[in-house]
Amino acid sequence: QNTFPSSGNAGIGTTSPNRSLEIVNSNFSAIRLRNALGGNNAKAWIEFGQTESGTWSRSGYIGDGTSFNRNIFIALENGADLLIGSGSNPSTNSHLFVETSNGNVGINTTSPSQKLNVAGSVLANAYLLTSDNRFKKNVKSIENNQSKLYDLRGVSYEMDRESFKNYDFDDKKHFGLIAQEVREVFPEIVHENQSGYLSVDYMSLIPILIEALKNQNKELVKQAERINELGKQLKVDSYTDIESESSRISLSQNIPNPFTADAAIRMILPEEVVQADLIIYNLEGKQIQQHLISDRGNTELTLQGGSLEPGMYIYALLADGKVIDQKRMILTK
Numbered sequence: 001q002n003t004f005p006s007s008g009n010a011g012i013g014t015t016s017p018n019r020s021l022e023i024v025n026s027n028f029s030a031i032r033l034r035n036a037l038g039g040n041n042a043k044a045w046i047e048f049g050q051t052e053s054g055t056w057s058r059s060g061y062i063g064d065g066t067s068f069n070r071n072i073f074i075a076l077e078n079g080a081d082l083l084i085g086s087g088s089n090p091s092t093n094s095h096l097f098v099e100t101s102n103g104n105v106g107i108n109t110t111s112p113s114q115k116l117n118v119a120g121s122v123l124a125n126a127y128l129l130t131s132d133n134r135f136k137k138n139v140k141s142i143e144n145n146q147s148k149l150y151d152l153r154g155v156s157y158e159m160d161r162e163s164f165k166n167y168d169f170d171d172k173k174h175f176g177l178i179a180q181e182v183r184e185v186f187p188e189i190v191h192e193n194q195s196g197y198l199s200v201d202y203m204s205l206i207p208i209l210i211e212a213l214k215n216q217n218k219e220l221v222k223q224a225e226r227i228n229e230l231g232k233q234l235k236v237d238s239y240t241d242i243e244s245e246s247s248r249i250s251l252s253q254n255i256p257n258p259f260t261a262d263a264a265i266r267m268i269l270p271e272e273v274v275q276a277d278l279i280i281y282n283l284e285g286k287q288i289q290q291h292l293i294s295d296r297g298n299t300e301l302t303l304q305g306g307s308l309e310p311g312m313y314i315y316a317l318l319a320d321g322k323v324i325d326q327k328r329m330i331l332t333k
Contacts, residue, residue, distance in 0.1 A: 060074065081099050082100070113195075144211065144212070144215045149209070179199060179200050188204070189202075223283045229285070230283075249269060259331060259332070264303075270296065273319045275320055276292075276317065277292055308331050310333050312331075315327055315329060
């Protein structure tokens with residue numbers, strides 16, 4: 001059933017081959033390449049290529065290794081790339097792609113922009129980054145970037161599968177950042193590929209967050225110390241001139257707390273009080289605002305959040321020059 005015509009297709013196990021060489025076997029089909037020379041010349045390979053203007057041009061070959069080893073290798077030449085795909089057109093259905101010009105490897109993409117570019121999800125037990133100090137130079141501590149972090153915007157989103165069908169995007173809800181916005185704040189961690197699309201190195205945000213957290217903790221310690229000092233300075237004095245329990249002065253916590261717009265501060269001021277003021281301090285002890293309280297009895301002051309910057313403040317009630325009570329309040333964006 002073999003046929004070896006002088007021209008045309010050749011068949012082994014078949015008399016009607018459909019390819020240049022077709023092998024048919026009812027059990028299994030195999031091709032064995034064996035070099036009987038041994039030693040340094042024990043090599044065998046299959047070459048691929050084409051004839052251009054009468055000259056053979058090899059695109060690559062599959063071989064059984066180099067001298068004294070049995071490695072199997074695939075070698076590409078003359079600008080040829082490696083594609084492993086499916087269907088009748090592997091270039092558009094490529095599952096594994098190796099670009100010989102730079103050694104980049106793509107999975108589900110034929111335009112890898114990094115040494116490994118995966119168009120899809122990656123599952124691993126661990127993800128390790130080279131971090132040995134011996135590999136690094138120009139090591140510097142990260143400056144306080146806490147204020148820059150406030151400029152980042154966390155978002156939820158879904159991938160645009162309709163517009164980018166070849167990217168193998170999933171249909172799940174994701175949380176992250178917008179690369180264009182991150183580039184305005186931390187351009188060093190945003191990368192652009194040859195097609196102009198951006199990606200974010202989220203791992204590089206970790207040391208930035210660590211240093212910001214450390215700086216914030218230092219600020220909180222300083223604020224706590226300052227609050228204790230202010231608490232001593234604003235020690236509540238007894239209003240000894242008022243004897244009746246029902247007419248005692250009181251200052252309530254602002255409602256709501258924290259607040260973003262307006263907050264109500266309630267207080268009780270007896271008629272005997274000549275002058276009452278509500279004074280607002282920042283955590284450094286600097287007076288920010290002073291409000292004259294004209295009403296007596298159960299009264300209320302509406303504090304407008306727009307008149308202050310977001311942060312923590314202390315407000316104190318003064319009656320006839322004496323500090324009656326003090327509270328802390330928090331204004332958020």
